Amino acid sequence: MENITSLNSPHIERVKALIGSRGKKNRELENAFIAEGIQAVREALFPKLGEGLAVKRVYVTENGLTKLSEAISKDILAKYEVIQVSDQVMSVMADSESPQGIIALCSTKSLKLKDLWQRKPSKIAFFWQIQDPGNAGTVIRTADACGFDAVVFSSESVDIFNPKTVRATVGSLWHIPVIVDINIEEFITEAKENKFAIYALTGEAEQQFNAEFIDKSKKAPSVWIFGNEARGLPSLTSDPIKVSIPMKGYAESLNVASAAAIVLHSIGLSL
Amino acid sequence: MENITSLNSPHIERVKALIGSRGKKNRELENAFIAEGIQAVREALFPKLGEGLAVKRVYVTENGLTKLSEAISKDILAKYEVIQVSDQVMSVMADSESPQGIIALCSTKSLKLKDLWQRKPSKIAFFWQIQDPGNAGTVIRTADACGFDAVVFSSESVDIFNPKTVRATVGSLWHIPVIVDINIEEFITEAKENKFAIYALTGEAEQQFNAEFIDKSKKAPSVWIFGNEARGLPSLTSDPIKVSIPMKGYAESLNVASAAAIVLHSIGLSL
Known part of the structure; x- marks a missing residue:
């Protein structure tokens, strides 16, 4: 598993671009958005709809990975690219004030x-x-x-x-x-x-x-x-x-x- | 009617102190809070409860005064201290991004x-x-x-x-x-x-x-x-x-x- 600790990682810039002041524009350009927290990411990885809003990548802290492993079976988790990041990197990436250490980069593809x-x-x-x-x-x-x-x-x-x-x-x-x-x-x-x-x-x-x-x-x-x-x-x-x-x-x-x-x-x- | 145009007026500091990061502390110390916008201030000046949350002072821009005069009769308005402020002073005072030009300083007195x-x-x-x-x-x-x-x-x-x-x-x-x-x-x-x-x-x-x-x-x-x-x-x-x-x-x-x-x-x- 890749492990990001550098605050200069391009991953940080990419995630922040999807939630910051340019967020809407970038979400439309990239057809991507960010889901944060255990509840949202659990549903994103194991969607009840079974289609759309697919996960492209998951970022977790050590704590976040533990929580996610408890919520989702290994088989499902293995299908996704999961990248571990330091607590410091997560706090820079996250939109919420008290991040739970779990972020998913998702596709915005939605129904017609x-x-x-x-x-x-x-x-x-x-x-x-x-x-x-x-x-x-x-x-x-x-x-x-x-x-x-x-x-x-x-x-x-x-x-x-x-x-x-x-x-x-x-x-x-x-x-x-x-x-x-x-x-x-x-x-x-x-x-x-x-x-x-x-x-x-x-x-x-x-x-x-x-x-x-x-x-x-x-x-x-x-x-x-x-x-x-x-x-x-x-x-x-x-x-x-x-x-x-x-x-x-x-x-x-x-x-x-x-x-x-x-x-x-x-x-x-x-x- | 008093007319405030200076951005150094102590009124600005007083209003901002009740809504900013120290807002809660100051609201408790002063037993006061800020109501913004025509709907809130109209109800504050002419409350259906007929008690509590009394208005201490009203700040209006020229536009705000026109709106307020249409919503509230002269007799009622005359009971309150109304201070006119410039658009610039209002934009510094107000909490909302597009202020309606009407702010009331109210008392927090509430029921036991x-x-x-x-x-x-x-x-x-x-x-x-x-x-x-x-x-x-x-x-x-x-x-x-x-x-x-x-x-x-x-x-x-x-x-x-x-x-x-x-x-x-x-x-x-x-x-x-x-x-x-x-x-x-x-x-x-x-x-x-x-x-x-x-x-x-x-x-x-x-x-x-x-x-x-x-x-x-x-x-x-x-x-x-x-x-x-x-x-x-x-x-x-x-x-x-x-x-x-x-x-x-x-x-x-x-x-x-x-x-x-x-x-x-x-x-x-x-x-």
């Missing part, structure tokens, strides 16, 4: 929309121009936990391969298909052709997201659309069914990841 | 536990050692939107008066009583004395958070306890009823703010 329809999904969550990296990661995790079949992000959404988003998914990035950079109108058109009911969450709809509505709408294949954190939904020529989550108190709206948790849980899980 | 019981609350959300400032703000916003009567944070939780948390509440900090620095065991003891049912969310409980359970448990006054992001709940000598949110997919758990959204919505709102 036409691949999605071929998978015969039943419940899809669509996010329009979501901007907060933590929100984006959280909704992927929620969609996974609620048994949704895919998460789709519109064009001009935050880059889901940035370290904050990857971390917020806590491994779910490797559990559920995530499709990015999709035009919302084209998506709705294709979803309708594929016989999906289309619902859009908004603040001021007549249709309330109540028990009766949930019971009725959860039975058929459906798409659930959520808008931008500040601006909500765009005006659409296609005409999704607009739905509001009923509220009490004085709050004008819910955080988008909280609204998604309420809806995805109600629709994805048979309570 | 004994005041809470006197208010005869029915639904209370309790968070043990919540660490992420965004999560803390989001759960306050969610509790408000779901008609809960109070949010309580344990000792060793993140400081709710830090700018990220205040921003994430989107004004709900002034809509719902928030009580901080409470010992969990003492809280449960007092809640039981006040005839509350005590439920604790955890990953591996026998009791599922399903429709039947929700129907039964939402009827009586109740406390809902959520654990730390990484470690979940502590072991407790008191014995709350443990409940798990059912999950599908491969995710091991939900983000605490997402779990809270699911629970608070189901319990606080009659669907």
Whole structure:
């Protein structure tokens, strides 16, 4: 096993370039991103999806290698290039403040929309121009936990391969298909052709997201659309069914990841 | 109206001291914190609670003053000390990257536990050692939107008066009583004395958070306890009823703010 102790190693520069201020540009140029920590790397090495987001290389400290060997069988680990680095090298490489000593360099290859329809999904969550990296990661995790079949992000959404988003998914990035950079109108058109009911969450709809509505709408294949954190939904020529989550108190709206948790849980899980 | 244009004004130092790296210490010393943006400051000047978190002073740019004058009546605004600052002074003062030109210096005075019981609350959300400032703000916003009567944070939780948390509440900090620095065991003891049912969310409980359970448990006054992001709940000598949110997919758990959204919505709102 290669062992890096020099702070001048080109590996460090390569990893840092994928998470720093030029991160997004470099991730797009190289089709690569960084996953950090035992949970993310374990799922990356042994993905539940069995496809996409493949690992190109793993960097571990001595401690990190011990943790990884406990979490993943030798046979699986042997398939990957694993490079040991000193604690000092890891602390320079890592994005998080208290690195766990495990980093994977992964491929950003992700599903196309036409691949999605071929998978015969039943419940899809669509996010329009979501901007907060933590929100984006959280909704992927929620969609996974609620048994949704895919998460789709519109064009001009935050880059889901940035370290904050990857971390917020806590491994779910490797559990559920995530499709990015999709035009919302084209998506709705294709979803309708594929016989999906289309619902859009908004603040001021007549249709309330109540028990009766949930019971009725959860039975058929459906798409659930959520808008931008500040601006909500765009005006659409296609005409999704607009739905509001009923509220009490004085709050004008819910955080988008909280609204998604309420809806995805109600629709994805048979309570 | 006073008008500050000098970058050497002591006002700048005072505001920055409440949001920077020494922010938490200074907030505790001065019993003061900073609220930024039109939504937060509007609620601060005209709080739905009608008590606590009082505004000591407002800083506005010319633009900010226009926005504030549209949102708040002259009579209310006249009760407060409003200081106009130049755009440059505001950009140095503000915590957010694109400041809206409105900042309020507020008092951190908050409710005591004994005041809470006197208010005869029915639904209370309790968070043990919540660490992420965004999560803390989001759960306050969610509790408000779901008609809960109070949010309580344990000792060793993140400081709710830090700018990220205040921003994430989107004004709900002034809509719902928030009580901080409470010992969990003492809280449960007092809640039981006040005839509350005590439920604790955890990953591996026998009791599922399903429709039947929700129907039964939402009827009586109740406390809902959520654990730390990484470690979940502590072991407790008191014995709350443990409940798990059912999950599908491969995710091991939900983000605490997402779990809270699911629970608070189901319990606080009659669907």
